[in-house]
Amino acid sequence: MSSWEGSPLAPLLDIEDLRTEIKLRRGVVHAIDGVSLQVNPGECLGIVGESGSGKTMTALSIMRLLPSGGAVVGGRIVVDGTDIAALPESAMEDVRGNLIGMIFQDPLTSLNPTMSIGDQIAESVRLHRGASKREALxxxxxxxxxxxxxxxAERVTNYPHQLSGGMRQRVMIAMALACEPKLLIADEPTTALDVTIQKQILELIDSLRQRLGMAVILVTHDLGVIAGRxxxxxxxxxxxxxxxxxxxALFKNPRMPYTEALFEALPEKSAVDATTVKRLYNIPGQPPDLTVPPPGCKFAPRCRYARDECRAKEPALQAETTAHLFRCFFPVGTPDEVRDPTTPFVSVPEERPEIPVTPAAALAAEGRTGNGHAADWQSGDPLADAPTATVPVSGAAAADRLAAEEELAEDSPVKAGQDGSLLTVxxxxxxxxxxAGxxxxxxxxxxxxxxDVSFAIPAGATFGLVGESGCGKTTVGRLIVGLEKPDGGSIVIGGRDLASLSSRERRRQARLVQLMFQDSYASMDPRMRVSTILREPMIIQRDGSRAAQTKRVNTMLDEVGLPAAAAERYPHEFSGGQRQRLGLARALMLRPSMIVADEPVSALDVSIQAQILNLMLDLQRDYGLTYLFISHDLSVVRYMSNTIGVMYLGKLVEVGPALDVYNSPIxxxxxxxxxxxxxxxxxxERAKEHQGVQGELPSAVAPPSGCRFRTRCPRAQDLCAAEEPPLRQFTGEGHRAACHFPLREPEPDLN
Structure with a gap:
């Protein structure tokens, strides 16, 4: 804990009954409604919640950088003894960057593309400290x-587009720290960054806080980030x-049902035991419309414990201890004054069915492929009726995970080319x-x-591909869907090598495999309505009449949980989670056998992430879909996948059954x-502070000799530089790794 704890010093930041409104044509958004909080010198306060909960708006209210129509209409914001809510704009210009620094969520859009990063950092120093141009640089x-x-000294002349995502985030932190502010606000500083860069950025913020004695407000939807910082x-x-x-205290014993629901939506919380996982908890409904807030408790319409009293009046922020406050008439958990502090909190939600871990095996156990509609799905009939996503999750198919993995072992993805594999790379x-030039x-x-990457995916299964940014996983996905042409090797889907087809022949094979893009918003034409966006693949393939295409659009919107009225709206009118549903719907329009999902949940908050992952599993079960699931988050990949492949700098360094790779890595x-x-x-989280991948990713232009990971590996020896390790088998379940000095040795009969 930091040195502030127990200190009699006055808080650095004291917010009392803050109210912020945004005036729109259709009404007034009550974005912040009576928020009170304090941040002490040297303390790190984490603010969490779903998108639209008010996290970022609280940060922008402190900075007085509200969107058009926004204004602080009530309350006090006292920073270092000064009520900045009452300051004129000219005085606030001296506060921003000088007393309070802020790291914005998207560094690429926050940085000026026409200025070098050195000039952008120096600008703040010249403005607030009166330094000369040379002194500021x-x-x-x-x-x-x-x-x-x-x-x-060399980077100061670079422009933002010349830097990686992690480097741009470091520039944003440098800009925020240039004038040594007393309070640093970090708004989603690691969103969409891979886990190693995320860890570096968080450790950097934490070390600077300790070194400079700053207070930090960490705004994020990632509960794991909050836990460690x-x-x-x-x-x-x-x-x-x-x-x-x-x-x-909060992580051990959450009292508010909303907090409990956020924890239950986490993929790492889904494991019941070593062989079984449960369906992620999906918080029903959507956050309320803050132009017309509902009466009573704002969470009551989505709360599984809500009663009439909750809908009639709003609960006050009550406290069982001075440190733990919550807003609920019927709290969950255990009262703090009678609870054994050594006992960790265990949520007891209502009973929910288990998810079959291996969809292909579970479907085979029911004697079908898909849900009875799979034949129509693959037939290409544009008038085939798609089912609704209301089929029970498991039923007779709910075999435990171990049995499912054993059934799939015969078609292990590492045994490329074996019968039963839909895709063989x-x-x-x-x-x-x-x-240059x-x-x-x-x-x-x-x-x-x-x-030289090889793997295979059985029909109806999910292959998870993980690794840092720059490891090659997205390139593999683009090669499979035909957006890039390989320089060597084969990609066999349904018995045909897609790598050898001409562009025209490749377009005809679009039904086989489709791509779910990482940034669903950027992949949609903002000038096109959703109906046109979804119809476009069918128009290009000349699939069905206009009436049949329209029916298909309405059916698919229903499948992904969106109303038919969504067809007439534009992409910007949807939330991030809804746009990701549209991306999935578009990928399904041609009834593909396989979907390549490229980081489909990387920028989503935990509740929306749970919705998308559950939806993908439902559709996989309904239609017997095969997934290549690309992500940097191993906890999400472990939850979704039957098999995991780990890539590093263009090489597949480990592949095997998901639980085996996650629990016993080689x-x-x-x-x-x-x-x-x-x-x-x-x-x-705090116990593993100095663990994880260390150092910087080498350049793929001149990769290290031998094992490409050796420059960052704690076990590397001379052999690693001289000889590239082969991908060899370690267990009978198809667990393979490419390492001279593995974490565990192969079983004797496998050598």
Whole structure:
């Protein structure tokens, strides 16, 4: 814990009954409704909640950087003894960047693309400290070095587009720290970053807080991030704080049903035992419309415990202890004054069915493929009626995970080319040419994006592909769907090698495999209505009449849980989770056998993530779909996948049954990734502070000799530099790894 605890010093930030409104044509949004909180010097306060809960709006209210029509209409915001809510705008310009610094959520859109990063950092120093241009640039180099930017004196001349996502985030932190503010607000500082970069950024913020004595407000939807970094937590819903407590107390014993529901939506909380997982809890409904807030408790319409009293009047923020406050008439958990503090909190939700872990095996157990409609799904009949997503989750198909994995072992994805595999990738290679010169474009090197990768996926199963940004996993997905052409190897789907087909022939095979893009919003034309976006694949393939296509659009919207009226709206009119549902619907329009899902939940909050993952599993069960699920989050991949493949710098370094890879990794890189993923347990998260993958990812233009991971591996020896390790088998279940000095040795009969 930080040095603030128990200190008699006055809080650095004291917010009392803050009310923020945004005036729209259709009404007034009550974005913040009576928020009160304090942040002490040196303390880290975590603010969590779903999108639209008021987290970011609270941060923007403190900075007085509200959107058009927004204004603080009540309450006090006292920072270092000054009520900044009452300051004129000219005075606030001295506060921003000087007294309060802020790290914005999207560094690429927050940075000026026309200015070098050195000039952007120096601008704040010149404005607030009156430094000369030369002095300000010296300070820019200094703070870039402080935040761990490699070769800061050279980087100051770079522009934002020349930097990676992690480097851009370091620039944002440097800008926020240039004038040494007393309070740092970090708004989703690691959203969509891979786990290793995320860990580096969080450790950087934490070390700077300790070194500079800053207070930090960490705004995030990731409960694992909060568990490892925050001293206290405030949970927000519908513009209000519904629970606040010290981090360990909140994670052990949440009292507000909303907080409990957020924990139950986490994939890592889904495991019942080593062989079984439960369906993720899906918080029903949507957050309320804050132009017309519902009466009573704002969470009551979505709360499984709600009673008439909850709908009639709003509960006050009550306290069983001075530190733990919550807003609920019928709290969950155990009262703090009678609870044994050594006993961890265990949620007891209503009974819910288990999810069959291996869809292909579960469907076979029921004697079908899909839900009885799979034949129509693959027939190409545009008038085939699709089922609704209301089929029970398991029933007779709910075999435990171990039995399901054993049944799938015969078709292990590492045994490429074996009967039963829908997709077989063999010795896949993809290099990208690096050129120099504005006119001649001469070749100066090549990026080894995918280097001799082989795997297979049985029909109806899910293969999870994980690794850091730049490891080649997205390139593999793009090669499979035909957006890139391989330089070597084969991609066999349904008996045909897609890598050898011409562009025209490849387009005809679009029914076989479709892509679910990482950024669903960027992948949709903002000028097209949803009906046109969804019809477009059928129009290109000349699939059915217009009436048949319209019927198909309405059916698929229903399948992904959106109303028929959504067909007439534009992409910007949907939330992030709804747009991801549209992305899934578009991928399904041609009834593919397989979907490549590229980071489908990386930027979603935990409740929307649970909805999308449950929906994907429902559709897989209904139609016998095969998934290639690409992600940097091993906890999500473990939940979704039958088999996991781990990539590093273009190489497949480990592959095997999902639980085996997650619980008993063989390759040091896999172990490092698992240790790097934040978990929603404060004790576990803080215990692994110095674990995980260390160092920077080498350049793919000149990858290290031998084992490509050796430059970051704690077990590396001379052999690793001299000889590339082969992908060898370690267990009879098809668990393979490419390592000279693995974490465990192969079974004797497998050598």
């Amino acid at each position: 010296v300070r820019a180099v200094e703070v870039l070095g402080l935040v761990g930017m490699p070769k800061p 925050a001293d206290r937590v405030a949970v927000m819903y519908a513009g209000r704080i519904v629970e606040t407590a010290p981090t360990e 063999s010795r896949l290679v993809k290099n990208f040419t690096v050129t 504005a006119v001649l474009q001469r070749k100066v090197g090549q990026v080894s994006a995918v280097a 390759h040091p890189y896999t172990r490092g990734l698992i240790d790097t993923v934040p978990v929603a347990d404060p004790k576990l």
